[in-house]
Amino acid sequence: xxxxxxxxxxxxxxxxxxxxxxxxxxxxxxxxxxxxxxxxxxxxxxxxxxxxxxxxxxxxxxxxxxxxxxxxxxxxxxxxxxxxxxxxxxxxxxxxxxxxxxxxxxxxxxxxxxxxxxxxxxxxxxxxxxxxxxxxxxxxxxxxxxxxxxxxxxxxxxxxxxxxxxxxxxxxxxxxxxxxxxxxxxxxxxxxxxxxxxxxxxxxxxxxxxxxxxxxxxxxxxxxxxxxxxxxxxxxxxxxxxxxxxxxxxxxxxxxxx
Numbered sequence: 001x002x003x004x005x006x007x008x009x010x011x012x013x014x015x016x017x018x019x020x021x022x023x024x025x026x027x028x029x030x031x032x033x034x035x036x037x038x039x040x041x042x043x044x045x046x047x048x049x050x051x052x053x054x055x056x057x058x059x060x061x062x063x064x065x066x067x068x069x070x071x072x073x074x075x076x077x078x079x080x081x082x083x084x085x086x087x088x089x090x091x092x093x094x095x096x097x098x099x100x101x102x103x104x105x106x107x108x109x110x111x112x113x114x115x116x117x118x119x120x121x122x123x124x125x126x127x128x129x130x131x132x133x134x135x136x137x138x139x140x141x142x143x144x145x146x147x148x149x150x151x152x153x154x155x156x157x158x159x160x161x162x163x164x165x166x167x168x169x170x171x172x173x174x175x176x177x178x179x180x181x182x183x184x185x186x187x188x189x190x191x192x193x194x195x196x197x198x199x200x201x202x203x204x205x206x207x208x209x210x211x212x213x214x215x216x217x218x219x220x221x222x223x224x225x226x227x228x229x230x231x232x233x234x235x236x237x238x239x240x241x242x243x244x245x246x247x248x249x250x251x252x253x254x255x256x257x258x
Contacts, residue, residue, distance in 0.1 A: 001258050003034075003041060005251040006082055008074035008112075010195025010225020012251070014041050015082045018048040018060070025060070030258065032066035041256060044187070044194050047075050049083060052096050056089050059097040063189025071099040071134025073198020073244045077112035080104045081248035099134040106248070113245045116202050120238035122210045129207035133242070136168040137203035141213075145174035145182055150193040154186020171200045173208070179216040181208060183223050195225030198244050205230035206239050 001023070004015040014034055016023055024030060025048070034040045045063050052058040059079050063069040076097060083089045084106055093104045103115040116133055123130040128140040138157055142148050154170040157163075170186040183204050185197035205219035209232075221228045228246040232239045 002253065002255050004082060004085075004253045005041065005043065006078035006248060007225075007251055008078045008196065008198065008248045009223050009228055009246055011072075011074035011197065012043045013075050013078050014043045014046040015078065016046065016048050017086060019051050021050070023048060024258070028066035030066075031062045032064065034256070035062075035064035035066070041254075044190055045069070045072060045075055047072075047079055047082075049079060049086070049088070055094045055096050055101065057083055057093075057095045059095055059102075061098065063187075065189050065191070067189065068098075069189050070136070071097050071117070071199055073114060073116060073134065073202055074196055074246075074248075075198070076102060077104070077114050077198065077244065077246065077248040080106050080112045080114065081110060081250065085250065097134070110247055110249060111245065112248045113243050114198075116199070116242040116244055118238060118240045119206055119242065122206065122238070124211055129211060130168070131203050131206060131210075133199045133202040133206070135199040136163070136166070137171055137200055137207075138163070138168045139171045139173060139204050139207040142172045142174060145172060145184060148172055148184065150184045150186050154193065155191070158186060158188050169197060169200055171197070171204050173204050175208070175213055176222070178214055179218065180220045181205070181222070183221050185223070193224075196223040196228070198228070198246075201228045202230050202242060202244050206232060206242070209234065209239075
């Protein structure tokens, strides 16, 4: 099987062109083994590009544990770059994912601007904010982000009674300026800290605006693997025209025996 490896600010993915529907999609163990960093290709997730009747393509996303999962923002951006390399699109794309329709553009430098779902509900508590940006996200401010134990504290929240069996991604945030934040994320399904999380960066930007830490609708986010930008429009309904912006980079391609 031919595969391609892409990364978006350190969030890395195995990409497979499945327009001929040859990939064994129900083989959870296979997907998990392909994502294994010692015995497989190594990735935070695996993404299939498939045909769709009403859009340019369909995105099917699996976490590294082999299970199909909710929306992945960085994965969506990387899939747009992958689709361009296959000549499925030029510089603009519409595609369908598990959370609905997405629009995107990619420029000559490989910067992908991906429209995320509207966010109409933000739950604000004293210690945290919870919202869904295609995936569920718990967002909390911490002081010493550099030395914070993200894996241990993230797992505690992810498996707590607060979110039950389904769990939540957990984001730990430090404010750097009025429009600039640093972010570290524990991702469910990966069950560890990742270098970047697109839906997490999106959730963080909206959460910081919702609790008044910033009045800006254009937020810079430093993730462990690079820099992302999130823009949005605030309305009576909530947050609309939400865009996740950042690089999507081809790493390598190869063949692997199934």
